[in-house]
Structure formats: structure tokens, C-alpha cells
Amino acid sequence: MTSQANDFYADGSGWRYYIAFRNEESGPGGLPYYWFGVVGYGQFGGVVGCAGKPTTRFLGPYSTFAGVSGTAIDFTGVAGTSVNQVGVYGQVEDNLEVPDGIHAGVLGTALTQPGVFGYSQGAEGVMGFSLNHAGGFFSSGQGYAGVVGQAYGPSAVAPRGGSGVIGFCGAAGPTPSGPTGVLGTSAQNVGVMGLSAQNVGVVGQSTQYVGVMGLSDALFGVYGRSNKSFAGFFEGDLFVRGAISAGTKDAIVPFPDGSKRLLHCMESPEHWFEDFGAAKLRRGRAMVKLDVDFAKVIKRGDYKVFLTPEGDCRGLYVRKSAASFEVREFAGGKSSVAFSYRIVGRRKDIRDHRRFAKFDVPVPTPAPRARRPSLTRAAFIADLERQARARATPSMRRSDREAAATPPAPARLIPGGRPPARRR
Numbered sequence: 001m002t003s004q005a006n007d008f009y010a011d012g013s014g015w016r017y018y019i020a021f022r023n024e025e026s027g028p029g030g031l032p033y034y035w036f037g038v039v040g041y042g043q044f045g046g047v048v049g050c051a052g053k054p055t056t057r058f059l060g061p062y063s064t065f066a067g068v069s070g071t072a073i074d075f076t077g078v079a080g081t082s083v084n085q086v087g088v089y090g091q092v093e094d095n096l097e098v099p100d101g102i103h104a105g106v107l108g109t110a111l112t113q114p115g116v117f118g119y120s121q122g123a124e125g126v127m128g129f130s131l132n133h134a135g136g137f138f139s140s141g142q143g144y145a146g147v148v149g150q151a152y153g154p155s156a157v158a159p160r161g162g163s164g165v166i167g168f169c170g171a172a173g174p175t176p177s178g179p180t181g182v183l184g185t186s187a188q189n190v191g192v193m194g195l196s197a198q199n200v201g202v203v204g205q206s207t208q209y210v211g212v213m214g215l216s217d218a219l220f221g222v223y224g225r226s227n228k229s230f231a232g233f234f235e236g237d238l239f240v241r242g243a244i245s246a247g248t249k250d251a252i253v254p255f256p257d258g259s260k261r262l263l264h265c266m267e268s269p270e271h272w273f274e275d276f277g278a279a280k281l282r283r284g285r286a287m288v289k290l291d292v293d294f295a296k297v298i299k300r301g302d303y304k305v306f307l308t309p310e311g312d313c314r315g316l317y318v319r320k321s322a323a324s325f326e327v328r329e330f331a332g333g334k335s336s337v338a339f340s341y342r343i344v345g346r347r348k349d350i351r352d353h354r355r356f357a358k359f360d361v362p363v364p365t366p367a368p369r370a371r372r373p374s375l376t377r378a379a380f381i382a383d384l385e386r387q388a389r390a391r392a393t394p395s396m397r398r399s400d401r402e403a404a405a406t407p408p409a410p411a412r413l414i415p416g417g418r419p420p421a422r423r424r
Helices: 292-296 377-391 394-405
Strands: 045-052 066-073 088-092 106-110 163-168 180-185 250-254 260-264 272-280 285-289 298-309 316-320 324-329 338-347
Touching: 272 285, 292 298, 298 316
Parallel strands: 045 066, 088 106, 163 180
Antiparallel strands: 250 260, 272 338, 285 324, 298 338, 316 324
């Protein structure tokens, strides 16, 4: 049938009542002879379809002029389904290199623009849900972030300030007092967890603002707060490159009755190392050598020795040298009394120290982390194809082989068009 500038309407009964236009000619294996069932060109739309109740097209900046336009009330506007391939394919720009073997309900591709873009005025722009897998998975092959989130205002989960990325498990928990880059909140589960087998679990870095946030009122790289328990808990050794500043420093000591008690540290306006020991006078004198390792970390020209005699004597005094000190009894006494001593030496590695210095030193900027090498485009596409093949079912793989064996369409099949090609 060949016709131009004509309208066709469905008018009949029986099965014709359900189908407005149908191609019944089939070739070998029941497949139609024709490459395309319908080819339409128009100034406003190539193919326009309306379903459901009578309605006018929903016109907008992207729907007024469209290759395929679908409008419906109480039904789906445009539906694409596939058993073993892509249900709906969307593309912007030309000459794209798209990985083979992807099976998805919706596949969006682009050269320099977003592959898929979701926009909403009153709800989520894009929502993903999976019954037995992750609700969403994002990957980047050129060293960029897998997920980038940006917020311009408050949300239902963070009503006091927007968050670029919000994650919550179960019911949402506490909300921040201001905007955040990343917010993890939960009423009964872990808010944010970082796990790594061979590297850092969580890294927080900030030059002016919060790097990793639980709830913050100040400017720190990492800030943790708890009203009923510890703000931070470390199971294992803790290493800090730089000074440790705290209001109080306590040790939690187990007692014989099974309880745990607090013991407090003594504070000083200067940095000291201490050593303790005991010795005994012999005919009123005793030579005590400084511990070799202790002497290496103190300023040996300026250390203090405090003596405590453990018996009756006239009193003790000390003469110091860089490697030892001599203890003598007053007035040339000749007793053999035992004594204990305490040595206090200034730390050798601390320089330019100020007594009672004001705490106004800014937090130093951490050294930048080494950037991991980014994947090449070929390696990134190869990795996507590998993942697609790993997820594919046997029927999907069979469909891929059949599609690869199908010969390309003849050139100029559509006036002004181009034949299908691998590079889309």
C-alpha cells in the first residue's frame, strides 16, 4: 500500500476494533519482510500516539517537537519492552561508542551531556528500587566520583538545610542543624559506615569546613558528638600526627570489683618526659647513670632530679652531668641509706614552645592523597561489557549472538537517514 497526505482510521468490529493499523505479511520463520513497521516524518512529531481517555497532547519544551510523542491519561505515555535487550533507548549527540551486551529497561547515552537526567518540582528527580539488589549503582571510569550530589534547599529528611547526598536505613534518624555535603541518618541502624580490607575505611579532609560529619557546630576535619556515650570509639591503636588537645585526659582502669574507674592525667605548661628509679648510698655517696634511651629524648643539659631518702640520714643533694648524676649525703655523712628518685627532662624534639600559649592555631591542611590512575575509555567500556556479560542470562546471551549475526540494513533505507551501525 502506498499513499500520501491521507488519514487512516480504524472502523470495524471484532478484532479490527482493537487494531488501527497492522502489517500481516510475514517472511520465513514468521518474521516480517520489512525492516521497519512504521516510518513517519512530521514537523511536530514523527509518530504521535494517544491512549486512554480523549485528551490533547501535553505540550512542553521537549514534547512539542519529538520523533515519538506519547500522551495518555491513566496510562503509560510511552512504553518500551524487550525480553532480552534494552526496553527504551535514549541518545543525544551522534557518533557514540556504546558498550555491547547491556541489558536494561532504560539505557541513556550521550557524548558530552548526561546519559539520563531526571527532574521534578515536588519529589525525587530520579528514584531506583530493587527487590533483591541495590537500588542504584553508579560507576565512573575517569577518576571522577561515582555519585555527585548538590542541594539548593532543605528536604524532608534534612528540613533545616539541604544535603548533597542523603542516605538512611529504615526510619530516618536525627537531622543536622545546617546544610551538609553528605548526610547519613538512621533511627536504629548505623548512619555512616566505611569498610576497607586493605586501605582506609573513612577519610575526612577539610580546609575550612567539615570533612566527615556526624553533627557539627564548628570547623573540624572530623567531628563526632554523642549526648549519652563516647563521641568516638577506636578499637585498636590510635596514631595522631600532631598535637592532641583536650579539656581532660583520663584513663579507664578496671577495678578488682569488676567496675571501671577514671584516673586523670597531670598537666603541665611545658613538655616533659619522666623516669623513676631507686638506689642506695655507699659511705654517703651513689652514682646513678641516666637510662641510655631516656637520655636520647631529653635535653640532657637541663633536667631535674627529685630525691626521697628511705631511711634516717642528714639529707641528700645531687650533682648532675649529661650522662649521670651523683647523690651525696649532707655534711659529709657516711650512711648507707636507700633512696628513690624521679628525673624530669624537657622533650628534645619540641622547639619554639610557649608557656600557656593561647589555643588559636588553625587546623593544618592534610597532605593531598595520591590520585589513583584513571581508566582509559577502552578499558572502561571493556569493564562495562564484562559486567554486562556476567549479569546476562543464557537467553540474553543467545539474543546477543543473534543480533551480532544479523546483516546490516541497506543504506538509504529511509530518505535522509543512515543505516544502523555499531557506533551509535
